[in-house]
Amino acid sequence: MSVHPQFAEAIMDGRKKVEFRKRRLADDVTVVWVYATAPVRRVIGYFEVDSMHTANPADLWTRFADVGCIDRADFDRYYGDSHTGAGIGIRNAVRLASPAPIGDLLPSGVPPQSYAYVGAPALA
Numbered sequence: 001m002s003v004h005p006q007f008a009e010a011i012m013d014g015r016k017k018v019e020f021r022k023r024r025l026a027d028d029v030t031v032v033w034v035y036a037t038a039p040v041r042r043v044i045g046y047f048e049v050d051s052m053h054t055a056n057p058a059d060l061w062t063r064f065a066d067v068g069c070i071d072r073a074d075f076d077r078y079y080g081d082s083h084t085g086a087g088i089g090i091r092n093a094v095r096l097a098s099p100a101p102i103g104d105l106l107p108s109g110v111p112p113q114s115y116a117y118v119g120a121p122a123l124a
Helices: 005-013 057-067 072-079
Strands: 018-020 031-036 040-057 085-100
Touching: 005 031, 005 085, 018 031, 018 057, 018 072, 031 085, 040 057, 057 072, 057 085
Parallel strands: none
Antiparallel strands: 018 085, 031 040, 040 085
């Protein structure tokens, strides 16, 4: 999952408990690898999916604003005219000892626009 560096750090530090997305993950996803976008451009860790919540953005904000590590203006800008969104509950974030290039996770070496599904890599 591609995540802006400030949010990726908040996930790894344990401050961010919910990641907001426009689409939910597949129901069988249990682990999410975190790729910090520019200027970091590295896979920095992973977390376990604790829960998935699909709702309209206003309801997601009401429920998770205090654990989402994003301000209201940026949240509203992200969702724009979207009628639904997803809140991915975060559990057990693990930071890699050495951040890895995306090619170690995805054979294409190209970071996903939002997220991509991968098998079990040997990064940890």
